[in-house]
Amino acid sequence: MTQLTVDLPGLMLKNPVMPASGCFGFGREYSEFYDLKQLGAVIMKAATGEPRYGNKTPRVAETPSGMLNAIGLQNPGAEKIIVNEVPFLAEYNVPIIANVAGSTVEEYVKVASLFNNADSVNALELNISCPNVKEGGIQFGTDPDMAAEVTEKVKASSHLPVYVKLSPNVSDIVGMAKAVEAAGADGLSMINTITGMQINLSSRRPLLANKTGGMSGGAIKPIAIRMIYEVKQQVSIPIIGMGGISTAEDALEFLLAGASAIAVGTANFQNPYACPEIIDNLPHVLQQHGFDSVTDAVGKGHER
């Protein structure tokens, strides 16, 4: 029997596979395709202090082996999410991770406190890396001091374990990781999207209404693997890896690079069964490469 369980701060996962934030809503839509209780965990769409409408459309564009999105943190606000969405997910008995976003440290703290008092939320993913909003988000994700500050304040306001979601749009990913680790992060989540743009030749304008968008999908996988590999050598908190995962082989590559669990974003759009298929195939792929468990494989791509 191949052991798929993973034990992370605040998260006892039956398997390491979870949908990534923003690519799975709050689970309702994909629950029409399969039973969500199969999932290792669910990371919910970003929550802010107040409801947000987000950006104008078009909000997505396709790129070679990837896509751009500029949703702009559209969400009904943390309070409504706690009342209307969390109970739905909780019925599946699946660990729930709340993705926490904001424009100011105060907003992050507010959202984190709200989830702290909510039942059924097991961990926070601190989204300091959303490239698609005018303020907040990405600044926190590119300045190690600001990242450390928001991590510290959120940690102080909540007993839930905090996974800080790092932005790849930085010169020094290891510096960012160390800064939030020192500030008390329980884990890391990496990577968020890479800022990109597509220009529409006919309209002669950026295709997305927001002009820039976050690139995700297979195209960014080598960047995610590199960053996780580098960070793994310098920090000791666990990493939830993501960026272009669509198969169990991809998932294993992330484990070897140093991720302890993995999240699947863009792949859900092409294949709504992406998560359960990865979960189904993972035991075979692990065995094929000589591993008896997920934890066996974590970090095994590094020199010993």
Added chain:
Amino acid sequence: MTQLTVDLPGLMLKNPVMPASGCFGFGREYSEFYDLKQLGAVIMKAATGEPRYGNKTPRVAETPSGMLNAIGLQNPGAEKIIVNEVPFLAEYNVPIIANVAGSTVEEYVKVASLFNNADSVNALELNISCPNVKEGGIQFGTDPDMAAEVTEKVKASSHLPVYVKLSPNVSDIVGMAKAVEAAGADGLSMINTITGMQINLSSRRPLLANKTGGMSGGAIKPIAIRMIYEVKQQVSIPIIGMGGISTAEDALEFLLAGASAIAVGTANFQNPYACPEIIDNLPHVLQQHGFDSVTDAVGKGHER
């Protein structure tokens, strides 16, 4: 008649299309496919002060819509290039851009001075962004002060116009661009490759001997477009755009983003005729989108 000519510091180009550094050697191999005199210019493989052997193999890996390379600046050294390679290219009567690399400011200056005294070299491309060597290269490309220093010193040591080649592996591309502009750069060349990694599941090790490599090809095009678009709004020196160009439509997208000329790298490998095909198709693609000349289209993707 569609006007393809472009007039840049030190470079009177009959068309805006040139092969990118490192993807075309010194032209000999592709001269067996077509007559190089068709090209707008040729950017030569990086030159260092001394001959370099480069990294161990494997040096390349394929990624979704892209590739990784870690050649490691293998080259016979600037002196041999000037004696053995430049004269070959000069026979095609095509503007020649020398890609200048090094581990220290002194090495950059040495290489630049050598080319300064060489016949037939029309401009320098300052490679402060090679991610595949242990020292130099990438540091200069991620620290604006170091980038400015090397730019200034090279400018002082050569009368040739200097195009600084920027690395996309930075938090603030505009800051880098402004720093080298202030230091006297005549133009920018962007983007170089983005650092990535692929892990081989069977060997459980990074596939490239160098572990990390630079990602190029279609996958990085949206990142290149975004960076050029952002930089174009903040600097006034011209930009040679590159990153995933394989068609005349791609080339036009770069022009709209703000590039004045474009370079083609990875696409040569799949299609050895990539450059001449883009040159052939560009007039039609320009006309189709309402442009009578290349210069007409430059920067037209921006709000007016």
Added chain:
Amino acid sequence: MKKRVEMIVKSVSEIALDTFEMTLENAFTAKAAVPGQFLHLLVDGHTLRRPISIADINREKETITILFKQIGDGTKRLASFQSGMKVSAIGPGGNGFRYDASMATALLAGGGVGIPPLYCLGKELRKNGIQVKAVLGFQTENLVFYEEKFRQLGETYVVTDDGSYGYQGFVTDVLDQTGNFDHYFSCGPIPMLRAVTNKLGNDSGSISLEERLGCGVGACLACVIPADSEGGYRKICSDGPVFAAGEVML
């Protein structure tokens, strides 16, 4: 439970310039589909699926017909599919047209590749004994398709932007001539829908919208359209693509 199915290409043909008719076989989809819904089709080499409306349903033969225009690489590849090949589809997606089955007359006003779902609807309406009138707008003559098929359903007006075929002008330019109807159904580019809903502001109507989709199932919020000025919104892929005229802000 929603489904991803493999559909089998039964036929592909070019019915107007760059405009293709494709018949796809799948028992589940052909049974479940209603007019106004779409298929979200996978095309090799593309990250995102392509949404294409259902243009006809044959429940006996278990086939769905789609009509699509070659726009970019996705539709170009789709057009190159050969019969016998399999296509992965999610769907039927979205909500179809809702209407009062007791109405007497329906007006169908479609533009370009907004026309296909109206054909499917028109057939169903006729089967339910509802009279159908159709106004079909195209850019130019060689893009005209399905005129005969619509004529078999009822009174049909064809307009072209350049007047190269039928009336000259926009769909809205002939709406005065179509006479009374109980409800209108419109599908086409946003500017057309805006013009139609403005012109027919007092009538009861339904419109079907297009937007760039991500997931196509309501999860990613790529496809929202404002429903009021207070941040209310609808998702085109799952609340729509069909909306009551006035329900969303065009």
Added chain:
Amino acid sequence: MKKRVEMIVKSVSEIALDTFEMTLENAFTAKAAVPGQFLHLLVDGHTLRRPISIADINREKETITILFKQIGDGTKRLASFQSGMKVSAIGPGGNGFRYDASMATALLAGGGVGIPPLYCLGKELRKNGIQVKAVLGFQTENLVFYEEKFRQLGETYVVTDDGSYGYQGFVTDVLDQTGNFDHYFSCGPIPMLRAVTNKLGNDSGSISLEERLGCGVGACLACVIPADSEGGYRKICSDGPVFAAGEVML
């Protein structure tokens, strides 16, 4: 001038487990090719071309035969090509085997998918009146291919790693039994080539190498191999893939 050509698939068949034989038609390539050269093939959905050795040349029918093993997605897609389809190829690439046409006997020592170029060479040697002996190594029985074809050229020894067919062991284990020869030609994985060149250190020989390629034409320096300890090197794609034994450092 070098060329990129469109070749037409004439046939594809699986001749051993996951091992495919494909015949490709193109007048230029069939005329220009010599044993030891390779084709650099484009596979849809892949940035880099795939290098595959020329296993046979039919100058009358203007075809080239290649043999390849399904390793990853590129060779998997290649295996799925149907006859009549077109494949873009750059080539013939690299330099073929050089030899003294007056020699009496040649030894061919190949492992796995290193065997194909040796077949092409063997046929040519025989045509030139040179005796051929072959040692063919495979991992296991169901991977064995072209045994009969080699027997038609001359004395042939088959070895499998696990002894499931022919001799048990590595190619080097039977080299003692093959008797005298004037020159050896070897192609296969690097560890095998290292073993062969060590064992046959005093003999004159040629080896053919594999490495991950970028451009495949000598421009990108992806495929270098050290030729001495002073930074000298050769490019496998353009100086090779065939080298004199001892010319490069394995």
